[in-house]
Structure formats: structure tokens, C-alpha cells
Amino acid sequence: MPVNADKPHLWKPDIALSVDFYNNWFMQFAPKAYRDTRIATTQQVESALAETANLTNITPALLGQHPEVLPILRMAAAPPIAQDRLIGLAGVSPNLVKNMEEKQRIPPRADITTLDAELTKISQIIARLLDKDIFPWLESGQQPTDSEVQKAATIVADRLCGAISDPIVRNAQERRQLATIRQWLEQRGYSYVRGGAGLSFETMQPGTFSFRLNIPVLLQSGSKQINIPIDVALAPINSILGEFPLLIEAKSAGDYTNPNKRRKEEAIKMTQLRSNYGNNVRFILFLCGYFDSGYLGYEAAEGIDWVWEHRIDDLALFEI
Structure with missing residues (x-):
């Protein structure tokens, strides 16, 4: 059951709150970064x-x-x-x-x-x-x-x-978003696992999470394998070892233009993941900043749900 993708009546107020959240962060922390x-x-x-x-x-x-x-x-x-x-x-x-x-x-x-x-x-x-x-x-x-x-x-x-200057701000924002997710998860009993050559989604223990985990996929031709980097891979506490984790992509934007230019990237990832691991793949976005209704509608149509950073407790609705 979708958490935010099926509630367009909430998109406009959430967009306004998200823009305010990003702008407040930018004014306070971007100059220092x-x-x-x-x-x-x-x-x-x-x-x-x-x-x-x-x-x-x-x-x-x-x-x-x-x-x-x-x-x-x-x-x-x-x-x-x-x-x-x-x-x-x-x-x-x-x-x-x-x-x-x-x-x-x-x-x-x-x-x-x-x-x-x-x-x-x-x-x-x-x-x-x-x-x-x-x-x-x-x-x-x-x-x-x-x-x-x-x-x-x-x-x-x-x-x-x-x-x-844009990458400086973007990198600082990404670090902050991942730190926010980590704090939220650890407060609920999850353990962080450092990524490395020996870690894959099949070996993640229930109740653990990792950052920047590579998920291998075969392209449609079947002749080439690539790795899809995922910001957060999370094995729910009530999951079974080897079960496909919840995948979270942290996204932030300081204007409306760039997200709409790049909105197909998430859809391509979702298509590749589902073609390899089935339609039950759970891939969501963690959004902060300027994401308008056009962007949200596109992602919703592709079957991608999201959590707003200003309402991070919505993560709990994904049965984690």
C-alpha cells in the first residue's frame, strides 16, 4: 500500500514544507560547508x-x-x-x-x-x-x-x-540526510553495517542497514552485469535472511529544474531492479527540497513511493 504516492491532495502542502526545510538548512549550514x-x-x-x-x-x-x-x-x-x-x-x-x-x-x-x-x-x-x-x-x-x-x-x-559550489552543497546535504536516516534507525534498534567487498543484500542480517550498497543487475540483453549503487539498504527487523531489503535513495534539490531533468534516473533504476528481482522490489525516495507535483506525479506513475524528510516518521509505514 503506497504511503505518499497515492495522496496527491497532500503533495502541495508537503512541497511547501520541504522547500522551507531545505532553505532553512541552506541558510544555516551551507555557508559553513x-x-x-x-x-x-x-x-x-x-x-x-x-x-x-x-x-x-x-x-x-x-x-x-x-x-x-x-x-x-x-x-x-x-x-x-x-x-x-x-x-x-x-x-x-x-x-x-x-x-x-x-x-x-x-x-x-x-x-x-x-x-x-x-x-x-x-x-x-x-x-x-x-x-x-x-x-x-x-x-x-x-x-x-x-x-x-x-x-x-x-x-x-x-x-x-x-x-x-553546487556539488559542495549537495555533498554536505547528502551527508546530513544519511546521518538523519542513521539516527532514526538506530533509535529503533537497527545496527549500521559498513559496506565492503563481503557485504551483499543476501548477507545482510535482519535489523541492519548499510550505506552505498551495490546491487548487481543484468541488463536486458543479459550479456552485461552492472552494479546499481543504493544510498541506503535496510533489512527490516522482521525480515528473513536473504530477503530483498528496502532500498532508499536520498534526494535533495535547491531548485525545481534539476530534479525534473533527472527524474528518469530513479525510474530506470526501478525498472532494472524489478527486471532482475521481481515486482516486489521496494525502492523509495527520501526527499528534501524542491520537488514539484510534476516530479512526484512522474515517480508515482513509475511505482516509486517516497518519504519527506520533514516527516521522516513515515519510514515506519514501510513495515520496518
Whole structure:
């Protein structure tokens, strides 16, 4: 029996309460999350400046040894260079740049000759576009003072944080949502189990829950298996070992546009799960923020129910 999906007369007041809940959290906690990230990012920029001799030694060898400095170097340019723009300007492999930025590594099977040529192109583009106003010592040839280095590091860190401000807030919100769910469950006798290679939904003991558990599914062709990451997998206290758990996806949104753009993602997950594990799969959303009637109606039509964070006690209605 649905808990919220079949009650459209409640959607409008719940949407208003959810928006207020998110906005109150944002005003109180988002600035701190941003400041904390900026402090940590400033330290990373200072380390990158030290590794590059304050940007006077940007060489292919250095990029190979410290691939993690690349996003910092992009933000040290005038104008700051987007990842795809750097790939186009330098004429290098997207795989190389994405490995350096997302995995802080050089691609494991990269051809040495090709790699050196591409790192040379990247270093040349960066050196040519460095922001001389932020790093005046590059033109004067003088040794920068500690104050100049600190000021430059702060400016680059602001650029980096500005480019990822939405993910900073989203990640802080996700951590808070999972902590809220964990507290609610532990108060009712559930035990948290850390995920790992040995944990699967079949091995979860009744009365336990885990975060970011991968559920394996075969695609429709049957030739490829993928893992669907689930924010919360919960084995009800009254369940049987091996029984499919309740799956919870934590969702938050600071505007109405993005949720509606991505509303098919949950439906695709539900379809894949049901095609592998049957129509009794229980997959629900834990919502906070801007989710309008269009989004809710779409999810309800796909057989997906939800719990609002401002009414978290509705979780109990899912027989847990």
C-alpha cells in the first residue's frame, strides 16, 4: 500500500514544507560547508604552488608526478579554463585529462611517448595562459613574498570552489540526510553495517542497514552485469535472511529544474531492479527540497513511493 504516492491532495502542502526545510538548512549550514571546503582547497593550492616552484616549473615530468595539480592549474589561468576547453586547446586525449582530474593518476596503460607529448602540450597551454595579475612574480622574475603566495592561493581556491559550489552543497546535504536516516534507525534498534567487498543484500542480517550498497543487475540483453549503487539498504527487523531489503535513495534539490531533468534516473533504476528481482522490489525516495507535483506525479506513475524528510516518521509505514 503506497504511503505518499497515492495522496496527491497532500503533495502541495508537503512541497511547501520541504522547500522551507531545505532553505532553512541552506541558510544555516551551507555557508559553513563552503568555507570549510575553501580552507581545505586553499591548502591544496598552496601545496601545488610549492610543487611547481610557484608556477615557474610546470613541466611534463611534474604533471606526470603530480597529476592532481591539473584542476588547480586550470583555475590559475586567465580566463580560468574548463576541463573540456583544455582538452580542445591542447588537442589531447580526454581520457588523460579525466584520469588526472578525477582519479589523480596517469592512465595505467598510457604509451610513454604519447603521454610525454600530451603532457608537454598541456604544460605549454597552462604556462601561456597563467594569470599574471594573480602571480605578478611571473613577469617581474622576483621571488614572491609569503603574503603574495597566500593571496594568490586564496584567489585560485575561490575560483575552484566557485566552479564546484553546487556539488559542495549537495555533498554536505547528502551527508546530513544519511546521518538523519542513521539516527532514526538506530533509535529503533537497527545496527549500521559498513559496506565492503563481503557485504551483499543476501548477507545482510535482519535489523541492519548499510550505506552505498551495490546491487548487481543484468541488463536486458543479459550479456552485461552492472552494479546499481543504493544510498541506503535496510533489512527490516522482521525480515528473513536473504530477503530483498528496502532500498532508499536520498534526494535533495535547491531548485525545481534539476530534479525534473533527472527524474528518469530513479525510474530506470526501478525498472532494472524489478527486471532482475521481481515486482516486489521496494525502492523509495527520501526527499528534501524542491520537488514539484510534476516530479512526484512522474515517480508515482513509475511505482516509486517516497518519504519527506520533514516527516521522516513515515519510514515506519514501510513495515520496518
